[in-house]
Amino acid sequence: MTPELAAIEAFLVREAALLDGRKLEEWLGLFTEDARYWLPISPDQDSGTEQLSLIYDDRALLEMRVRRAQHSLFHAQRPPSRTVHLVSNVRLAEEQPAGALAVLSNQLIVEYRNGKSRSYAGTCRHELAPGGAAGFRIRLKRLDLIDADGVHEGITVIL
């Protein structure tokens, strides 16, 4: 692994650890002002504005998502979930966008809540702009679940 890829992988692992540790404000701090957090409803979906999504957040909506997650009347998180992210197969995307580094990883997230476990598996695309204490800021986090076009129950944790 190149030193560059090792640094990227360390960043992705740290990002996932913030989510699993529910340090959401700190997690939010990793994102750029023009960031998108996106879970499409179909494979190869090319638009979050012209097509429906499971989640398609700009920075404003992402901030509201984080604020709500801390609210005592977030019923769907009482009791709260616990999650664990497994981040692997980290590689650079074949085509690189301008002004950012596109990184792909395979992710498996297992959620436990209220007596039930549930898993989310997919390919994650991060577009990383330079900046921040870690050397990167997230411009895009797109998680393509393998069952994106399937039938989902409410998604109440940040993946």
Place this chain on the structure above:
Amino acid sequence: MSGNGHAAEADGLVQDGRVHRAVYVDPTIFEREMRQLFGRAWLYLGHESQIPNPGDYFTTRMARENVIVARHRDGAVHVLFNRCRHRGAVLCADASGHAPRFVCCYHGWTYDTDGALVDVPLPEGYPGGAPTSPGHDLARVKRVESYRGFIFASLAADGPALAEFLGAMTTSIDDLVDRSPTGEVVVAGGISKHAYNGNWKLVFENNNDLLHPHFVHASSIAAARERERASPGEGPGRVAMRQMLANGAPMPVWEGLGLWTQRFGHSFMGDFHDRRTFPVDPDDPVEAEYRTRLTARVGAARAAEILAVGRFNSIVYPSLSFMSMFRQLRVVHPIAVDRTEIHTHTFRMVGAPERMFRDSIAFANTVNGVGSLVLTDDLETYERIQLGLATQGGDWVELGRGLGGDVADAGGMLRGATGTSEIHVRNQFAAWRHYMAGPES
């Protein structure tokens, strides 16, 4: 059980201002609902824009029946049971597509897009004569009708015509269509699907329930109020924030809203947005451009009439819940007594400014998206209700808000005493009792 027995049972379960919890949790009642209610009522299948050309099709469910909705070469829409007449395999495995013929994967029996059997391999293998049309055509759903492009079907051979069934609910469909500057709307942006572990009736009760937002959506309302102090930007966060603020309308707004019901369990509610919370600010240039285009087609007076209709949500019981002003539609599929699946469709107004469609997508993700800040608390509530009703601690569910205060209104409709009346739930159960008490289908 005899027909009278079922009538007595239905009467026992549904009483003035209350229903027995069994209607939500008893699997035998659910089975009977599939035959008596979903087997008879007109069910929404989809919109004609999903199958614009001959050979276009989509597959869906009518209650638990798998069906193909296909456009034949003469332009007619056919609703066919998705099951080969040979050995029974599901014929069409894709959610949608285009096919000149449907060919079974097993032995190649081939059907036309109107369901007619057109080919059987090696026909000489049948000493008594090979199967032919029409005896071995795909089974057709008994009745199919459209209203302004909205396709409904009924599994029952007899019953009220679609127009009688819809009654004044056509005005809600009109609202969705008439707002388009060209008078044309098309389903666009894909179909999103979600499910909850609860009875199908819960979503219909909740969708026109005007007391719940303050409680169920407290966390997203608070997040939106906090965000309003900063700029929400011009992306999906703007639409989401405004809708979540709308959910936080003060109680007098909810109390003052109109909530109307009519025969067959249908209902619609008024709208509760204001300048601050409507997805598009009235002074937004996009909104002005839209009004200009609408006025150009229909004239100022008619445009004003169209835009004056304020209707947040309408329910065509027991399959459809839609937001005509916001071009969102939800098709409700009962899966089991404690499992319900919902498909969300969004419409594009042909000829409207492009950003209005993007706002519709953002709106759909906000209120109907499975990862939304709003819907997820509704889904949690449905599941808590299902769990709660499965336990002892009282056999009756109370539906008495506004009981006795219903007011007769135009078009044969009844209006709730206040917006928070449970009139729509009582009305759904009146229809439920009617269907369930009838003779066995």
